[in-house]
Amino acid sequence: MSYDLKFIYGSRLEKYNTLKQKSLRISKTISLLRLLVFLLAVGLIYFFSLIDSISGIISTILLSAGVFIYIVKYHSRILTRKKLQEAFIKINKNELDALKGDYSKFDNGEEFNDPEHPYSADLDIFGDGSLFQFLNRTSTLIGKMKLAERLKNPFLKADEIRESQEAIA
DSSP, rough: OOOHHHHHHHHHHHHHHHHHHHHHHHHHHHHHHHHHHHHHHHHHHHHHHHOHHHHHHHHHHHHHHHHHHHHHHHHHHHHHHHHHHHHHHHHHHHHHHHEEEETSOOOOOOGOOOOOOOSSSTTSSSTTHHHHHHHHOSHHHHHHHHHHHHHHSOOHHHHHHHHHHHOOO
């Protein structure tokens, strides 16, 4: 099982690193293209101003502005894709570390530690090396709070457990 997961996370890590490198190359190319469009527009505007062609100046401004805006929007999509790829890289690196027993990259839920709770301190439910840190893969505050609540107040009846499992599945 562990080998399969190492292979899966390792393959994904390699895949997303490759995709990220491709996105970086595209991003650099687009940056140069934006500069080229701007310089070309300035050059054409200068040229049309020398020959007193108002229609040439206006056409150049409108056309280059349209092309520039399109390129900026496309560049934004590439940068968003790169951010997503970086997030996937981080997730897979963290999971590979977890397979090696290093859960330090995951939130430990220390803020949910309650000294008045009957068993959370004894069973290391929260804090470094805790059950919360071992299980936690949440990315939202609500998810984190729900996990902490479930660890503090587990289901006590079999039908509650089954109901919860069916809701998740």
